[in-house]
Structure formats: structure tokens, C-alpha cells
Amino acid sequence: MTAVVLTDIADLDLALDRATAAARALRTISDADRAGYLDAVAEALDAAVDELVPIAQRETHLTEARLTGEVARTTGQLRLLAAAVREGSYLEAVIDHAAPAAAPPRPDLRRVLIPLGPVVNFAASNFPFAFSVAGGDTAAALAAGCPVIVKAHSGHRDLSRRTADIVADALAAAGAPDGTFALAEGREVATALVAHPAIKAGSFTGSVAGGRALFDIAVRRPDPIPFYGELGSANPVVVTAAADAARASEIATGLAASFTLGAGQFCTKPGLVFVPEGSVIAEHARTAIEGAAPARLLTDGIGRAFVDGWSALASTAGIEVLTVATAESEGVTPGLARVTLDTFRSTPALHEELFGPVTLLIEYADPAVLIAALAELEGSLTATLHAADGEDVTALVEVLSERAGRVLFGGWPTGVAVTWSQNHGGPWPATTSLFTSVGVTGIRRFQRPVAFQDAPDTLLPPALREDNPLGIPRRVDGALVQGADR
Amino acid sequence: MTAVVLTDIADLDLALDRATAAARALRTISDADRAGYLDAVAEALDAAVDELVPIAQRETHLTEARLTGEVARTTGQLRLLAAAVREGSYLEAVIDHAAPAAAPPRPDLRRVLIPLGPVVNFAASNFPFAFSVAGGDTAAALAAGCPVIVKAHSGHRDLSRRTADIVADALAAAGAPDGTFALAEGREVATALVAHPAIKAGSFTGSVAGGRALFDIAVRRPDPIPFYGELGSANPVVVTAAADAARASEIATGLAASFTLGAGQFCTKPGLVFVPEGSVIAEHARTAIEGAAPARLLTDGIGRAFVDGWSALASTAGIEVLTVATAESEGVTPGLARVTLDTFRSTPALHEELFGPVTLLIEYADPAVLIAALAELEGSLTATLHAADGEDVTALVEVLSERAGRVLFGGWPTGVAVTWSQNHGGPWPATTSLFTSVGVTGIRRFQRPVAFQDAPDTLLPPALREDNPLGIPRRVDGALVQGADR
Numbered sequence: 001m002t003a004v005v006l007t008d009i010a011d012l013d014l015a016l017d018r019a020t021a022a023a024r025a026l027r028t029i030s031d032a033d034r035a036g037y038l039d040a041v042a043e044a045l046d047a048a049v050d051e052l053v054p055i056a057q058r059e060t061h062l063t064e065a066r067l068t069g070e071v072a073r074t075t076g077q078l079r080l081l082a083a084a085v086r087e088g089s090y091l092e093a094v095i096d097h098a099a100p101a102a103a104p105p106r107p108d109l110r111r112v113l114i115p116l117g118p119v120v121n122f123a124a125s126n127f128p129f130a131f132s133v134a135g136g137d138t139a140a141a142l143a144a145g146c147p148v149i150v151k152a153h154s155g156h157r158d159l160s161r162r163t164a165d166i167v168a169d170a171l172a173a174a175g176a177p178d179g180t181f182a183l184a185e186g187r188e189v190a191t192a193l194v195a196h197p198a199i200k201a202g203s204f205t206g207s208v209a210g211g212r213a214l215f216d217i218a219v220r221r222p223d224p225i226p227f228y229g230e231l232g233s234a235n236p237v238v239v240t241a242a243a244d245a246a247r248a249s250e251i252a253t254g255l256a257a258s259f260t261l262g263a264g265q266f267c268t269k270p271g272l273v274f275v276p277e278g279s280v281i282a283e284h285a286r287t288a289i290e291g292a293a294p295a296r297l298l299t300d301g302i303g304r305a306f307v308d309g310w311s312a313l314a315s316t317a318g319i320e321v322l323t324v325a326t327a328e329s330e331g332v333t334p335g336l337a338r339v340t341l342d343t344f345r346s347t348p349a350l351h352e353e354l355f356g357p358v359t360l361l362i363e364y365a366d367p368a369v370l371i372a373a374l375a376e377l378e379g380s381l382t383a384t385l386h387a388a389d390g391e392d393v394t395a396l397v398e399v400l401s402e403r404a405g406r407v408l409f410g411g412w413p414t415g416v417a418v419t420w421s422q423n424h425g426g427p428w429p430a431t432t433s434l435f436t437s438v439g440v441t442g443i444r445r446f447q448r449p450v451a452f453q454d455a456p457d458t459l460l461p462p463a464l465r466e467d468n469p470l471g472i473p474r475r476v477d478g479a480l481v482q483g484a485d486r
Numbered sequence: 487m488t489a490v491v492l493t494d495i496a497d498l499d500l501a502l503d504r505a506t507a508a509a510r511a512l513r514t515i516s517d518a519d520r521a522g523y524l525d526a527v528a529e530a531l532d533a534a535v536d537e538l539v540p541i542a543q544r545e546t547h548l549t550e551a552r553l554t555g556e557v558a559r560t561t562g563q564l565r566l567l568a569a570a571v572r573e574g575s576y577l578e579a580v581i582d583h584a585a586p587a588a589a590p591p592r593p594d595l596r597r598v599l600i601p602l603g604p605v606v607n608f609a610a611s612n613f614p615f616a617f618s619v620a621g622g623d624t625a626a627a628l629a630a631g632c633p634v635i636v637k638a639h640s641g642h643r644d645l646s647r648r649t650a651d652i653v654a655d656a657l658a659a660a661g662a663p664d665g666t667f668a669l670a671e672g673r674e675v676a677t678a679l680v681a682h683p684a685i686k687a688g689s690f691t692g693s694v695a696g697g698r699a700l701f702d703i704a705v706r707r708p709d710p711i712p713f714y715g716e717l718g719s720a721n722p723v724v725v726t727a728a729a730d731a732a733r734a735s736e737i738a739t740g741l742a743a744s745f746t747l748g749a750g751q752f753c754t755k756p757g758l759v760f761v762p763e764g765s766v767i768a769e770h771a772r773t774a775i776e777g778a779a780p781a782r783l784l785t786d787g788i789g790r791a792f793v794d795g796w797s798a799l800a801s802t803a804g805i806e807v808l809t810v811a812t813a814e815s816e817g818v819t820p821g822l823a824r825v826t827l828d829t830f831r832s833t834p835a836l837h838e839e840l841f842g843p844v845t846l847l848i849e850y851a852d853p854a855v856l857i858a859a860l861a862e863l864e865g866s867l868t869a870t871l872h873a874a875d876g877e878d879v880t881a882l883v884e885v886l887s888e889r890a891g892r893v894l895f896g897g898w899p900t901g902v903a904v905t906w907s908q909n910h911g912g913p914w915p916a917t918t919s920l921f922t923s924v925g926v927t928g929i930r931r932f933q934r935p936v937a938f939q940d941a942p943d944t945l946l947p948p949a950l951r952e953d954n955p956l957g958i959p960r961r962v963d964g965a966l967v968q969g970a971d972r
Binding site: 024027069087089092094095096104106107109110111114116117215216219220223224226379393394397398401402404405406407408409410411415417419420421422423425427428429432433434435436441444447448449450451452453454455456459473475478480482483 | 510555575578580581582590592593595596597600602603701702705709710865879880883884888890891895896897901905906907908909914915918919920921922927930933936937939941942945959961964968969
């Protein structure tokens, strides 16, 4: 079987009718069955790894090892969300029994989260599996019970189509309703989907400009819909003077590895590194990347944007270029530059993410001025602090957690664990929302609450029935009640 | 002490600097202390009820009994949210310990919700206490730890100022940071607040036009912010043929009481009532409201809008006017009209909320056509189903829960219990969001997640420290762990 692929806006109404019908059908299907869909997709992708990875290699220039690992991450993500659906906390079930003697009397009232309806997810260029056709947004939407139309990224079209066929087959074999999943291609279809009355939410991983354009369409509809964009992130790193004195060389090695990982094409790439005046981290990092082999970027367009961005950066007044990023036919080499904190603060263009293997070191003299400068940063997905053991960094932690969605103590932000606790999101422009796009709690993006008042038990969703047939955790009359052991 | 009252946009920068400083200070204050602020405000309002209610009577024409009850509801709301802050689930704390042996190895990762920062709340006209200066949005924002600027409703300016003074006094006496609370007046200041970079979220209860205008400002900012509008809601009621046969008279009496309660000025007023062809509910309802005393509406503007709206409704082709709503100097009397389902479906203007004591009965012949018509309705806060015992109404429940945020079985939607389980929100235009504006879970509107990776225990927020000093419920390594008994 092949997946439905939408390439013409004339086909959208019919496709959305099918998705709307699927949304209704999904509401009558048990959570256990729906969790089974996620597991079935995971199993099918794992079984196809030897077929898929070579397609992805050809289209993205990423290595076999990286891509094979990414398939495992993607299927692990699907299975974690399936487990979360079975556990049931994601339904946020709350029961308050009637209180006829209260003043005023209170009815029986029960709240649960229900799926929003059909959603459109925009695949990213830089994770052809984990943030693409069967990636985190698709897994979260399916976990919530929403049909999904994935806008394929043109940077890996063949992989997207083949993955879509595998997903469609696995869903059909597992019993998912017709219309649960489709693929879409092309900008015109994509924007028409965001504007379509049957679409109830959108999600996106990509550039600030592209994400903002789609966000604007979503919020300007006659009936605005949530649009979850994961856009741009400079991912600041702060090195205290004490950490610099204790381990400049080690920090430099870690930085060099992190900002060049995957040719710098991670949304969590550390792009701004605040170091004390006189730090030798820059020099050590330059040594670490000397002789790095050129790396081909994901697409020609990304390659051109990187070259343009680096040229603009390198020619900015006050910038000291430490390593020239070069772009050859065989790929790009990393770029490293340095600037004073004063120049950085007065040059807004330096605050923005530059996608690719480049990082900017910013020298600060006064820690108090550093904190003021950090407070001026745009929002980021991550902020990383390198401090010495026992150092009082309360004020730094405070300002970094204001500006980012994940704060790291030591280590490097590249690498995003898929867990219950993960938060991959942050203040604008990191994301457009108050939610994560990685990890279990990302399901909440595709749900809304409904309360049932004085409903007969048989007409309630199973999650809210008196005898708790799903065995899920619930809040009953104000107290948390654990779910059944499983 | 008097509250800060912002009436000039020239004062905003300074006021927002104070609010931003308060936001930082609030993050260092314990949850127990912050819960104490809410309790202190509740206590102060309860103590001032004899002073406040007469001011409210004069400005709103609402009765003493209604207003006294509303103060109790407002202070109960503050105390419930204080209890929720102490209970701690609202922090959604999640801990995943490091898994160095996993592939890839996982760091220690801990997630918690933190306050967004300063917010602006727009008070409603129709609840001068419960949805106004110290109302649900203010309580939820303070519970989250956000400083609040309340845009006063011009319909009860004196009450707003006096309430604001009491709130400011109570907060100061309880030790809340300077800048935690302020009042704002006037449209120019209000729109400037929504656009101000220091404001991180907005909330609003009012008309579709007013809410949409503010929503548009919020989402068109360079850095869009969430704007939680509770706008318009027609609140459909469905009476099945079996229910109509069994208890038409009882339903009519309940309907008459509900749509005229508070002169029909509730956001949950039942505005569309779907009855089987030949039902005598309309005639019974007409009898029930005959001789009703005229009621003055909240403001002259609302009175004019009601008269205009009723005129437009009554002159719509196909409308049968059963009771003429009259507008005299002493107030308005209720309006009742009837239409066929066909005419209703082909006349979009009939689908919209008309604020005030009017309701429209819609006669249906074919239950299948009824379901199709219900699916076409705009989103509502509530939907009510009157059915006979044991009747199979699965399809009706399904479509009503698609179109509304609260589904009632029997009874009437006016009256919104403030509980853990309440949901006061629904698809556009009922609300702009996936959240409730009443009840405990409304706190989530003013929070965002932050994850801490490999943080030293002493640098973690108390909610995430290993020994759980707050004694709150948390998810640890995937399993829910109950909080300490309290």
C-alpha cells in the first residue's frame, strides 16, 4: 500500500473530510488500541532500517551511524509515547463528585482531555527521522488521538515518501481508521492546510522566517488555531572565571565537538559562548577544529544561507575572526569568531542563530554586566552554565532559566533525551508556545479539556467512569489516586 | 494605601519595570508564602463585603443577594487556588535520574513549571467580583507566581478602584513584592499593555470583537504572547423527542429561569434550544416569563447592543417572535423566538451569541439532520442535553463534546462551579485557547516548563530537589509519587 500524498490543493477538501472522519473514529477506539498503532509504526520502521538509512544518506549527507541511531531514537520515541498513553496520566482525568449540601450545591463534574482533531505537522530538514514523517510531532499527535498530515521536507523527499508508505501500512495493519495519516508536499499545499477549517492545530520545526509565516496564517484565521513552532535558538553558554581557570582546555574541546556535531545543524547547537576576558578557550577550540574535514550541509539552500550568514558575521565591525569557515564543493569547515561583550550588546544581528558549524565567543569583564547582557538575549531552547564546584551562581541560573527552556550544568546542549522530563521549547523565538516538542508532555499540545456534568456513567468516556476501567491515575475529590499497577 | 492605577501610557515603562522586578522576586518566595497572599486577599475581601456590595449595586444594577454571593465565590476561588499551590501538583514536577548505561546515556533531567512573568488581565462587565479585579484570572496568575496588571472594566470603575486598594493593601501586608499588582484604566493603556515587551501573557473575558482585537495585538507582536480570551458562546441545548414527551413543562420552566438569570448576562446563558417539531416548550416558556419585571442591563452600551441585536433577530426572515423583548427606561423584558432548523442552518447570524435575556428555539424534525446542524455550530463554553433515562444519545454526546468545553446532562449551564474539575473554555469563539478560565487547571495558562540538566541539588528549585522538601506529588523515573499528607 502507498500513503496518500497530497500535492494539489484541489485534493485537500476530500483529504480533510477523511481526516475529520478518522478523528471521530479515533475517539471511539480504546487507548490500548491506539497505543498499539504507535508500537506498530515503531516496529515497522525498525524492520526497515536497512532500506531507509541509505535513502536518507543519499538525500541528507548525514552518516550511516548518525542515521541508524536516529531511527532508534525515533522508534524509542514512538514506544515511550505508547507507554504514556497506556499509563493514562496524559488524560488529566479529574472527578469531583456532586456536593448537594454545598453552598451553592455542586453538580457531579468530571474533566478529561480529548484530541483536538486533524493536525498538520511540518517536518524538519535536520532530523530526517526524529523530526520528520514519523517523528516526535507525529507521535505526539497520534498519541493524543489526532489524525496527522505531515508536510514533507523537500530536503529528503524520497525518504519521506518511503517512510510515509511504511507508516500508512503499519497503521492500516494495526486497524487505524482510514484517514489517520497522510503526507503533503509543496509550499502551496502546506499553507492551504494551515488555513483549512478542518485543521485544528499545526506544528513546525525550522527557521524563524518560515515558522513565523505559518504562525501568522494560523492566528489570522477566522477561527485561530494553535501553531507550535520550534524556530530559532542561539543556545548561550556561560563560562565563569572560576571554571575557565580550572578547565579551559576541557571546555574548549567539548565546545568544539558540540558546535561542529552534525556540521552544526542542530537546533541546540551552542552558538554564543560567554567567556571571561583573557580566556584561552577560543585558542584551544581553534586548535581542536584545525584540519577538520569539510562537511556537506543538508541542502544547497542551507549551504548558501550558511555562507551568507558567515560572511555577514565575519565582516561585522568589532569581530575577530579566529577560524575562517570555508565553503567548497565538498562542504564547509567550521567558523570561530570572537567579540567583546560591549560590541555584542550593541549589535542585534549577532544575537541571532546562524545554522551550521559556527560559534561566537563573547568576552566579558564584569559578571554583573554579563547578567544584564544575558537578560537581553532572545529566548533559546537551552542555556548551559560551566561553573566551578560550589560556586554561587544563583543569579546566573535565574537569568538563564528566564531565557531558556532547558538549563544545563556542565556538558553540552546537543543531544536531547526523549523522556518524561524533557523540555524542548523556550521563550520566543525558540518556540511559539508553552510546551515542549520532545518528550511525553508534548502530547498536551494536541488536546483540549472537556468537562461532563451530571453524566450517566455509561455515557462518560472510560477514563471518567466511576470504577476506573482503564486503571489510570486520576484526581478524585481533590486527591490524587494512583493508577492500577501494570 | 492605594493601588497603583495606570491611566497614562507614559507611566507604563516604569510600572512594567516594577512588575518585572516583582516577577523575579516572586520566584525566590516560597509557594507557601505565595499561597498566603491569595488567602490574605480573600480574607480582606470578605471583611469588606458590606462596603463593596453597595458600590457594585450602584454601578451594575445587580442585586445585593447576587453580589454578596459573588464575593463569596471570588474569595472561595482565591482559597481553592491557594490550596492547589500548597498541594503542588500544579508545578508538574518530573524527575528522571541519570541513566549512564543507556544507549545513548541519559543525563539527570528534571522539569518544573515556572511563572511566565507579568500578565495583563481584562476584567469582565458581568461579574464585577468573580471575573474582575480579584477574579479568577488574577487568582490564577498570582497562584502561578506572575505579577498582574488588571484592566478595569469601565462598567464598574469605582468598585474596581476600591477593590484594587483592598487587594494592594492585603498583598503588601502579606509581604508580596512591590509591583505584584496594579490597576489600569482606559483603552489606550490597555492596548499598549498587550503590546508591551515586558508583558508575557494576557487574559480577557468579554465580546468576540473586543477579544479578537486584543488577541490580534498579542499574536502580531515581534514576540507573540499567549492571549487567553473567553469571548462568545451560544450554549446550545438539545431536547430529544423522548425528553420533550416526558417533561416539556419542567424543561420550559428551567429554560425560562436560566436564560433570564441575571438578565441573561451570563457567558453560559442558553441561547439556542433545539426542540422537536411540535414541542410545547416554547409556549410553556412564554407563560413562565409573562409578566417578568423589566431588568436593567449592566451598562447603557450593553442595553443598546441588546436592543439592536433583538431587533435584527426579530426581523430576520423566518423568525416567529413569541415574546417581544421590550426596552424601557426601567430595563428590558425577555425575548423568545422560534425558527425551523432549515432556516437556522441557512442564516449564520442566528448562530451568534446575543448577550441579554433572549433565547431562540429551533425546531428539528429529523434527529440525523439535527446532528449535522450541531456539527456546524460555532464553539461554545457549554452544551446541554435533555434526554430520557436510558435513551441512546451517544451520537449527540459526541457532537456536543466536539463543539463545547462542558457537556451537561439535564440541568442548565448557568452556574459554573469552581473546582479542580471545572472547564470553562471551548472551541473558538468560546475561547482562544486549550485551557479553562475557571477552576484549578486555569493556573497552567500562566506557566511554562523549564528542565534542569545535571544540576547540583542546591541549585535546583525546591520542587525538584532530591528529598522533596515541599512534599509535593512528582513523577520520578516514570512513576507517580504521592505528595506528603497535609
